[in-house]
Amino acid sequence: MTTLAVPAARFTDLLASEWIKLRSLRSTYWALGSCALALIAFNANAARADYANYPHYNALIRREFVHWALRDAFTVGAAMMMILATAGIGAITVVGEYGTGQIRTTFTAVPDRRALMSAKVLVVTAVMTVYGAVVAGASYAASQAILDGRGLGVPIGHPGAWRVVVASALLAPVSALVGMGMGALIRHSATTMILTTLVLLLLPAFVTDRYHWTACVRNALPYNAWVRLVDTGYGDHPFTLTPRFPTTVTGGWVVFAVWAGVAAILTVVVVDRRDV
Amino acid sequence: MLLGLVEPSGGTATVDGRPFRARPRGLRHVGALLDAHDVHGGRSARAHLHALARSNRIPAGRVDEVLAEVGLTASAARRRIGTFSLGMKQRLGIAAALLGSPPVLMFDEPLNGLDPEGVLWVRELFRRLAREGRTVFVSSHLMSEMEHTADELVVIGRGELIAAESLEEFASRGTAPTVTVRSPDAGRLAAVLTAEGAVVTPHDEETLRVRGASAARVGELAHEHRVLLRELTTQSASLETAFMELTADSVEYAAGETR
Numbered sequence: 001m002t003t004l005a006v007p008a009a010r011f012t013d014l015l016a017s018e019w020i021k022l023r024s025l026r027s028t029y030w031a032l033g034s035c036a037l038a039l040i041a042f043n044a045n046a047a048r049a050d051y052a053n054y055p056h057y058n059a060l061i062r063r064e065f066v067h068w069a070l071r072d073a074f075t076v077g078a079a080m081m082m083i084l085a086t087a088g089i090g091a092i093t094v095v096g097e098y099g100t101g102q103i104r105t106t107f108t109a110v111p112d113r114r115a116l117m118s119a120k121v122l123v124v125t126a127v128m129t130v131y132g133a134v135v136a137g138a139s140y141a142a143s144q145a146i147l148d149g150r151g152l153g154v155p156i157g158h159p160g161a162w163r164v165v166v167a168s169a170l171l172a173p174v175s176a177l178v179g180m181g182m183g184a185l186i187r188h189s190a191t192t193m194i195l196t197t198l199v200l201l202l203l204p205a206f207v208t209d210r211y212h213w214t215a216c217v218r219n220a221l222p223y224n225a226w227v228r229l230v231d232t233g234y235g236d237h238p239f240t241l242t243p244r245f246p247t248t249v250t251g252g253w254v255v256f257a258v259w260a261g262v263a264a265i266l267t268v269v270v271v272d273r274r275d276v
Numbered sequence: 277m278l279l280g281l282v283e284p285s286g287g288t289a290t291v292d293g294r295p296f297r298a299r300p301r302g303l304r305h306v307g308a309l310l311d312a313h314d315v316h317g318g319r320s321a322r323a324h325l326h327a328l329a330r331s332n333r334i335p336a337g338r339v340d341e342v343l344a345e346v347g348l349t350a351s352a353a354r355r356r357i358g359t360f361s362l363g364m365k366q367r368l369g370i371a372a373a374l375l376g377s378p379p380v381l382m383f384d385e386p387l388n389g390l391d392p393e394g395v396l397w398v399r400e401l402f403r404r405l406a407r408e409g410r411t412v413f414v415s416s417h418l419m420s421e422m423e424h425t426a427d428e429l430v431v432i433g434r435g436e437l438i439a440a441e442s443l444e445e446f447a448s449r450g451t452a453p454t455v456t457v458r459s460p461d462a463g464r465l466a467a468v469l470t471a472e473g474a475v476v477t478p479h480d481e482e483t484l485r486v487r488g489a490s491a492a493r494v495g496e497l498a499h500e501h502r503v504l505l506r507e508l509t510t511q512s513a514s515l516e517t518a519f520m521e522l523t524a525d526s527v528e529y530a531a532g533e534t535r
Contacts, residue, residue: 001409004377007333009300017331024323025316101314105372108279108308109328112300116331275282 014110014119022093022123032131035085039078040138047072047143054150067233069154070161072143074136074168079226082135082168083175083200086128090176091192093124094183094267103276117184117268124180125173125264132172136165160232167229167252174222174260175200181263184270215245225255278382279308291380303332303376309369309383317358321348321368324357329375342371347397362389370401381405382413387421399425419516423447433523447518455486455494458507465503472497482506 022028050072054062061068097103110116140161144153154161179196186192204223209215218224228234229252278289280297288295291306299305315324325339343353346367352360357368366389373381383402387395402425405412416422422429422443429446431438439446459465462484466476474489486494491510498505 001379002377003379004304004334004338006301006304010333013333014331017327020323020327020330021316021319024320024327025318027318096316096318100316101311102316104281104310104314105328106331107281108306108310109301109303109372110331111280111297111302113297115300 009112009115011115011119014116015123018116018119018123022127027092028089031085031089035081036131036135036138039082039135040142042078042081043072043075043139044142044146046075047146051146051149051152054152064233065152066154066158069144069147069152070158070164070230070232072147073140073154073161073164074230076227078139079168079171079223079230080201082132082171083223084197086131086172087175087179087182087196087200088193090124090128090179091183091196092179092189093120094180094271095187095189095192098183098187098276099189107276113272114268117271121177121180121264121267124176125260128173128176129169132169133165135172136169139168140165163249164230164232167226167256170256171222171226174256177260177263177267178222181266181270184267209243209245212245215243219245219247219251220255220258222255222259225252228252279306279310281310301332303328303334303378305376305378305380307373307376307378307381309366309373309386311384312362312365312369312389315357315365315368317356319357320354321357321360321371322353324368325353325372325375328372332376334375338375338377342374345374346371363391363394366390366394366398370398378410380411380413382415384415385417386414387416387418395421419519423515431519431522438522443515446522447515449518449522453487453490454511455489455491456483456507456509456511457486457494457498457505458483459498459503459505461503464501465498468497468501468503469494 047069050068054065057065097106106116107113140156144155147153156162156165178200179192182196182199183189183192186195200221200223204218204221207214207218207221209218219228224247228247229249235246277284278291278296279302280289280295290296296302296306319327322339322343325342326336328334329336329339343350348364348367348371352364357365360368366386370383370386373383386398390398399421402412402414406427414422414425426443428440428442430440431446439449456479457465460482462478462482466478466484469476469484469486469489472489472493474494475487477485477487479485489497491508495505495508497503498508
């Protein structure tokens with residue numbers, strides 16, 4: 001009997017394997033590629049609109065225009081679409097394995113489920129971070145280049161400009177991890193998608209900031225954290241109403257970190273504990 | 277349960293003395309094909325095997341070896357698994373099980389969807405793997421197929437162990453062999469055989485079913501008593517009948533019965 005020698009189990013092998021799995025699916029390229037183009041186009045179009053409308057803007061808007069320019073760098077619509085797409089892709093990396101039965105083959109090859117799911121979480125996080133950086137970076141470059149046609153583009157060194165890019169880029173891995181966590185909990189594709197959309201996109205619209213406790217819930221949602229992080233004129237320019245329960249930039253980062261961390265731990269632990 | 281995918285409500289299951297889930301990587305210890313559909317249809321066969329091999333630190337060259345072994349061509353290996361027939365998926369599943377060249381292999385109903393040539397190939401493959409000193413664990417409902425493949429049988433009915441023994445022992449538990457004999461003088465032959473202590477059941481005017489006497493003995497007696505024979509055959513008890521008799525008490529869903 002020729003058996004192969006058993007080498008020590010290395011975590012990097014699992015990372016490589018999960019990377020092969022992610023890149024060997026055509027849907028990954030289609031989903032990521034088409035969304036990236038759409039998102040960059042969305043943001044560039046917002047800049048184009050401001051470029052075209054600028055002559056009609058009054059003195060007040062013109063004085064505050066740097067905030068408008070930074071808002072064009074990553075628009076609210078683009079952020080929502082980014083959340084939807086990346087959360088969906090994140091969820092599919094988990095639900096896709098359960099739905100097809102691949103999970104049984106996977107766990108037969110790698111009985112150490114915690115290690116496997118950790119590898120999956122890390123690969124998805126890394127890919128999504130790069131993806132978010134590319135999309136947010138390209139959006140920033142495209143939108144400011146268009147506004148530069150009137151000399152209105154904001155250089156990346158401007159206070160708050162980096163924050164807009166980084167917060168928008170991180171929206172991708174944070175949403176993807178939430179999608180993975182929901183997928184690991186629910187394990188059913190349609191239900192996962194609906195509930196993930198509900199939590200990430202609908203809840204922020206429903207919850208008011210009128211009462212203290214609802215404001216706490218609202219501010220703890222990733223979408224609202226992003227809104228706060230990219231709001232460079234928060235509290236000090238005439239177009240933002242100062243909310244009754246104000247939030248901070250640090251609070252925004254903390255919300256991102258907590259959601260990502262809890263979702264990642266959930267993905268690893270829940271899958272480890274359950275039968276497949 | 278053996279592979280740690282499902283937790284048993286009681287007791288433990290070990291492979292080679294260790295619970296499977298205690299091993300960080302599985303492919304070099306146990307190769308398994310549980311359900312040929314347990315694959316993501318969006319990947320190519322090669323990418324699927326490549327990812328599995330990589331996770332277990334198995335050199336990428338093994339992928340080509342097992343693909344060749346199960347007869348999946350290079351062009352088939354590049355196709356998406358979703359386009360595969362069940363037979364091709366079975367072959368892919370067997371390829372995945374062989375990747376780590378493990379000492380223990382488990383196959384659940386591996387013959388489903390295979391063409392007759394594929395069935396022969398699988399049978400020969402299993403025998404070869406066993407000859408190499410590997411334990412090949414095959415679960416099947418096809419008793420006649422097991423008759424061709426297995427050395428040892430484990431019979432489970434309604435979650436209870438019914439038998440765990442060699443194929444011969446199991447088969448011999450069933451009804452003793454019957455001899456069918458046909459003669460124009462069946463009446464006289466029956467009398468002779470009964471006198472010898474055999475149990476004779478007339479089948480039709482010419483045919484008798486004989487138990488308790490071998491075909492050779494029936495022939496000898498016919499010769500001694502100058503009875504003309506037109507047919508003399510032995511029906512050895514098949515695994516199927518032995519199985520049916522042993523599991524009769526534990527059939528969960530018997531046909532034609534109100535439950």
